[in-house]
Amino acid sequence: MCGITACAGSDDVVDAVLTGLKNLEYRGYDSAGVATLTEEGIGVHKREGGIDRLVDVVDDSIAGRLGIGHTRWSTHGAPTDENAHPHTDCTGSVAVVHNGIIENYDELRGELSAAGHLFTSETDTEVVPHLIEAELAAGHEPEAAFRRAIDRLEGSYAIAALIDGTDAILATRRGSPLVLGVDGDRRFLASDVPSFLEFTSRVVYLHDGDVVRLATDGHEVTDADGDPVDRGIDTVDWGSEDAERDGYDHYMRKEISEQPDALERAVRGRIADDDRDVVLEDFPPGTFDGISEVHFLSCGTSHHASLYARQLLCDRGVPAHAFTAGEYATTPAPVSEETLVVAVTQSGETADTLASLRHADAAGARTLAVTNVVGSTAAREADDALFIRAGPEIGVAATKTFSSQVAVLALLVERLTEDVTGTPSDDREGMLSALRALPSHVGRVLEESTAASLAGRYGEADGRFFIGRGVAYPVAREGALKFKEITYEHAEGFAAGELKHGPLALVTRDTPVFAVFSGRHDTKTLNNVEEVRSRGAPVVAVASERNDRVLESVDECLAVPETHPDLLGVLANVQLQLVSYHVADLLDRSIDKPRNLAKSVTVE
Template sequence: MCGIVGCAGSGDTVSNVLTGLENLEYRGYDSAGVALRNGSGIEICKRAGEISALQGTISQRLSSGSIAIGHTRWSTHGPPTDANAHPHTDCTGEVAVVHNGIIENHADLRTALEARGHEFTSDTDTEVVPHLLEEHLAAGRDLAGALRETLSVLDGSYALVVLADGEDALYAARRGSPLLLGVDDDRTFLASDAPAFLEYTDSVVVLEDGDVATVTADGYAVTDADGAPVERAVRSLDWTPEDARKEGYDHYMLKEIHEQPDAVRRAIRGRIDESTGEPTLAFPDGAFADVDRVQLVGCGTSYHAALYGAGLLAREGVDARAILASEYAETTPTLDDRTLVVGVTQSGETADTLGALRHASQRGARTLALTNVLGSTAARECDDALFIRAGPEIGVAASKTFSSQVVTLLLLAATVARDLTGDLSADSRAAVRALTALPDQLQAVIDDTDAGVIAERYARQEAYFFIGRGLAHPVALEGALKFKEISYEHAEGFPAGELKHGPLALVTAETPVFAVFSGRSDEKTLNNVQEVQARGAPVVAVTCEGNDAVLQQADEVLTVPDTHPDLVGVLSTVQLQLISYHVSDLLDRAIDKPRNLAKSVTVE
């Protein structure tokens, strides 16, 4: 959830760390802080609020040095205050620690430490770590040994980076929370996500659970929990520094909406035989021939993509269902070696999704990670991985990753169906072929949208409803989620047919209804539109060009290019993203950093 940056090396390390924190602010923006080791000890500056609040005072508070760490926080234990901001120190002020994750046994550890005379200054779970380190250092351990002793008593998840007076290295460890090394010629970075150091290096080392790393200006060493050396591969990212910048857009979210044509091009590149309409994913022929059922798990936007994928599979006759990852273990689904469980997760680090995948794996199911991040925990732990290739997404509210997830799931669904039946249906083959035109169609939506005009008409209403049927249902859910995430207005999505079973009681002239039409079962959805119009509600339809019945009935229309029904939802989602964006902009909301939310949810 939170953002960690560390830097050991030449140059202005504090500036490097601050730049990294700015690039990671999507992971948390309740408070931020930096610790620096110089020749006379450790200096710390930390503030509640966004990074800008820290930057306003840091130049007067910190000197310069070759080793620094920083943190931007999404609060779990204790409110966002100066005292609760990271880094946290021991009683002597000689050890500073930044931490992502949750130390589950922190209360017991804190009680024991206080009984031994330690004084705490924050409400956080993290603060037990520097005090434990202090004790082990006092007992004669070196810092690496003290860190291992400390790790041995911690329950929960963590990515930890430690800075200590008198040490020319940073020490780091991870379990259940991501931590990367960025390797440059004259400096080495630590970070919870690659955008922190992309403008300095694209060489990345992914630390794995149980790893302990020692980082200096000259390089790094990685050991396991017992101190035995381990090798971790250096990977080159194909992301560029520009991918993690606004590049002239007012918000990252708007930039990422506009990046969807290119993101989808990358998602399908090399994965379609255009002459036959066959998917060409990098799986052996018949790889899924022994699958009896498919379960897709995810959270938030990724769950909506999973719902879409389950609908695509079901249309091909595959036993498929989407399950919220946080509820997966409670649903007691059928799990055996003929069950394929697909974890849909942008970051590959979402705690609830990882928990569901591990639950499935322990019970003998085959697991597949559908993710955006090479080297992520999900990609490493699952039996297979399929990457959506969307590039870095900085805005907290997902946009381009949803489109890339759905497109990749369509290719996967066609592959699974072909392996199970020996051939693709004509409809599925047509959908795969239609993908090749999708990037240009996405660009047409972005270029020709009337979302800004419609947003001005409906920016200040009592509530907003989003309805759809079949594959339009997850699009409606995603439209409502995006709207509530960044506008802070009440929005609700549900199947169109459910209107008359309760939600219709809430419909008034002040509750616009966004109705999504997929090209299938449109007549029934049109009946639902007439139901809300009879109660005075304005209807904004999202539909293909030329759908005359809808065009004549709706009060407002957002059109998308005519395409295969399985792809209409991808185009419709872009229109709803733009509606959410423009309404939120008119309401002056913090679009890229909505309150109470963070990008990568690594706690359960």
């Protein structure tokens, strides 16, 4: 939700701030703005709409060595010029950008209005510059005024501020991501690393409560009490080309094509040479002794990966449950010290997932984060972290991260099964061998898929149903989610047996049904296929190329290579990603930036 960027350097930083905003547009694109500290004071330009509209109005009048920027995903107030960030105080001497939600803004706004402050927007953010203004007027030095203002806020936030007369950017975070980039004599701030990745791969991961001072000659990080802290500089193993389209029309299409490489990284060094055991360096055999049940916490696509892992564990005799994090945070399930709570989150910053993770920790459960981002809040706050190594994902609709999550969770499942039950899974060698082959199998799907031509035949329909059983059920749900996200067309994913308990009433000749077959429970799924075909609905199967029985029973088939039934869902999902992509392309949708959606949901 929303993207913050900032830069401090020895030369004009406006271009660097705008570049950072462009790189963060996947976090929000309702409006954008930039503020700099110029020789005449603080200069601000902001506009409703995408970054390109902002670039058109930025001129040399705001040249400066300190700059902050923001790209917005609307929460408080409509996407308008007035509601765009940065927001300023009454005097124009303070400018602020903010990501998150200030829960007590009504109270603060009333207090400030009563004191004579004038507000020009509907946003919760605007209280911040006015709070700083009030503290400055009370005689406090700029950094003290900033800290005192922040202390008044309730909720989640990442904030960066410019104060006229202060040769530095002041910033802090609580519950929303903020990272620092180090590039020679320049310093960057951003909500995500890709913002400044083309400038530097050296990053500092800030913690909740940190206050960072970015000056033209370096940076200083202090804690909430003002004491210096050393957060250290890490080097991310992503290159700037990872965050570029590289000749593809859309980031999403590029990231679909990157799945073989992402999967290879996910499993590299984690499978024994003889395929008989997993090699998780931080999780050797016996790591999970004493665990009796597993809870998965997640949202969106990550929830579907969690459902997939939950099915694998249940098939192996390990009690497991998958909860949507937003529900778990408010109506939690009981846990004990024998419960392993696994937070599955691509960014490691999803607000609902973090809230649920903290509840589980407070209740005494053991916690584990499965995430893509080293240094993320989830990775730091959980007892342990397991990284999926997918690389940066820019498209709002998750693709390669789902595949990598399932692959890494499958490895975790094998470790858990032996530790919890005392014996390896029945076909661990076959499963691990198939995992090792998964990158090449996905490569074949990408080379041989007929999804583009099929999309032309099923692009126009009243709706689309996706069905499956076992591990194919979460894939059906993910296929429907992807279709909805980027085509804006109606699609629903069901457990195959649920069709006859209501949804069948919506099936007509204009309702294509995509049926996912894993190689298990296929007879029952074929019975459901016959139920919809008898109502005239066309059926597209996603199944193994060797599954002749299925191929003969449907109208069309998106075939995938033969593999272990536990992993066929990963291959099927790639086919469904391609269907969604090609239909959205035919409909001329905004594929990388679907309406109303943002990449990382950092507010509850």
